[in-house]
Amino acid sequence: MKSWRSIAIKINNTSVLNCVSVLCEFFKNSNIGEPLESARYIVAHALNKKTINSCPSTEKLSRPQLEHVSKMVDLRLKQMPIQYIVGGWDFLGVELDLKPPVFIPRPETEMLIELISNRGITENSKKFFEVGCGSGAISLALLKKFKNLTCTAVDISHEACSLTRLNSLKLGLESRINVINRSFSDYIRNPSANEKFDFLVSNPPYIPTSQLSNLQDEIKNYEDVRALDGGEKGFDVIEQILSLAPNIIKNDSSVWLEVDESHFDIINDYTTDKNNLKLIAFEKDFLQKYFTFLVVTGYI
Numbered sequence: 379m380k381s382w383r384s385i386a387i388k389i390n391n392t393s394v395l396n397c398v399s400v401l402c403e404f405f406k407n408s409n410i411g412e413p414l415e416s417a418r419y420i421v422a423h424a425l426n427k428k429t430i431n432s433c434p435s436t437e438k439l440s441r442p443q444l445e446h447v448s449k450m451v452d453l454r455l456k457q458m459p460i461q462y463i464v465g466g467w468d469f470l471g472v473e474l475d476l477k478p479p480v481f482i483p484r485p486e487t488e489m490l491i492e493l494i495s496n497r498g499i500t501e502n503s504k505k506f507f508e509v510g511c512g513s514g515a516i517s518l519a520l521l522k523k524f525k526n527l528t529c530t531a532v533d534i535s536h537e538a539c540s541l542t543r544l545n546s547l548k549l550g551l552e553s554r555i556n557v558i559n560r561s562f563s564d565y566i567r568n569p570s571a572n573e574k575f576d577f578l579v580s581n582p583p584y585i586p587t588s589q590l591s592n593l594q595d596e597i598k599n600y601e602d603v604r605a606l607d608g609g610e611k612g613f614d615v616i617e618q619i620l621s622l623a624p625n626i627i628k629n630d631s632s633v634w635l636e637v638d639e640s641h642f643d644i645i646n647d648y649t650t651d652k653n654n655l656k657l658i659a660f661e662k663d664f665l666q667k668y669f670t671f672l673v674v675t676g677y678i
Contacts, residue, residue, distance in 0.1 A: 395435040481605035483515035509580035514542030
């Protein structure tokens with residue numbers, strides 16, 4: 379396999395189109411995931427553009443731009459996710475800053491927002507709660523879409539809370555979100571936490587601990603393991619959310635979670651034994667791999 383130094387010579391004084399082509403081929407030969415997407419985003423970022431479609435294909439890259447490309451290629455060769463390399467990502471039209479080790483929002487989570495928008499929000503919905511805000515993707519997307527909503531969000535990661543606050547400030551949403559660096563259980567134990575919310579949402583860690591070693595290097599080497607590790611069956615955090623959620627949400631309100639397909643029976647059995655939890659639906663995402671689901675509380 380040719381070294382990047384020898385490849386870099388090929389893109390000296392070259393066009394955007396050729397640079398993308400050379401990078402893509404190099405990434406393929408280097409066994410880098412999503413080689414074309416990586417090449418396109420790197421070149422676009424070097425040109426200070428969001429996407430490659432905004433770049434004239436015949437435009438030639440300057441020397442400083444090529445040096446920037448080289449630095450980003452070096453990071454990609456170390457399996458750093460492209461979202462961290464370019465420092466941001468679009469989530470349902472919300473431009474988010476991203477930095478390691480904060481969890482990178484996945485495209486399939488966008489469906490969770492759509493489900494909540496279509497089935498979980500009424501004209502009476504005023505405030506919601508998020509467990510594990512990460513970069514703020516879910517909360518900020520909902521706040522941007524529904525101008526009457528406010529949010530309280532918790533996360534055990536200081537980096538995640540700082541990033542959510544930063545993103546809320548950039549989007550002009552900082553007055554409508556309260557970000558708390560605390561675990562969900564600690565928040566519930568706080569005597570002042572007597573506020574009731576219209577719904578709760580979370581994309582919790584749901585990967586079984588035994589499966590973490592099977593993750594791609596770019597995930598397990600860069601993203602916070604606390605945002606991934608769901609315990610022995612991947613159900614530890616989900617169970618905590620389900621057991622504590624009724625303490626802070628209103629009667630007949632909803633809980634929206636992204637979970638693994640292996641949790642269908644576990645969740646069904648768990649909610650069957652709880653008189654304040656009623657399982658309403660599992661929904662497949664567009665990958666037909668994961669499920670999001672809704673539970674409604676109704677105290678009996």
